[in-house]
């Protein structure tokens with residue numbers, strides 16, 4: 597009942613947070629730093645599938661000079677993230693209620709410095725690997741919108757998705773580093789910011805897998821966007 601009532605008020609609540617999200621994000625393609633009031637040389641980090649925003653709000657609060665953009669396709673979920681951002685008074689985190697499959701409509705070649713993919717849906721049924729956000733077509737799009745040497749920082753609880761993703765990263769020419777199948781008991785946990793799902797899985801005793809995939813794209817390579 598409470599959930600239903602909350603969902604019914606999404607447009608009004610979104611309206612109250614206007615300024616933190618973009619209803620027509622394609623208009624900002626190639627101009628995100630300028631639109632958000634940041635210098636042209638500032639870093640732009642993108643989180644895909646941000647959920648209720650624990651990770652992006654904490655990370656943005658800790659790095660006020662970095663411009664963060666978070667995307668999430670579920671309206672009631674992104675609303676929670678946007679309201680959290682408003683309560684915290686963050687001025688370097690903005691949102692788009694869109695699907696990652698259309699990323700090339702929203703970002704220009706080389707516009708993004710880093711991408712975070714945290715606990716994306718594993719799509720474990722055999723016929724659905726193309727829906728995984730680490731499927732090669734997605735990776736090719738990420739590479740196009742990232743600077744040469746840009747990083748994808750990937751975390752998951754799911755072993756099948758993790759092994760699949762490592763193989764896709766390699767196949768697409770990314771260089772892998774900081775690969776761990778037990779993040780919370782590894783040296784890489786020191787600066788780790790836990791997401792909502794990560795916290796839940798950790799409480800259930802599930803080991804978190806994590807890696808960094810660095811784009812093999814060379815400086816000066818063709819950044820023109822080619823549709824997927």
Ligand SMILES: C[S@@+](CC[C@H](N)C(=O)[O-])C[C@H]1O[C@@H](n2cnc3c(N)ncnc32)[C@H](O)[C@@H]1O
Nearest residue numbers: 645646647668669670695696714715791792793
């Ligand atoms: C399992 S949740 C993880 C949420 C959060 N990243 C965390 O770690 O707590 C995955 C989220 O990604 C979103 N998502 C899945 N596929 C997406 C897509 N193609 N584009 C945008 N968001 C997507 C879902 O709506 C969901 O909120």
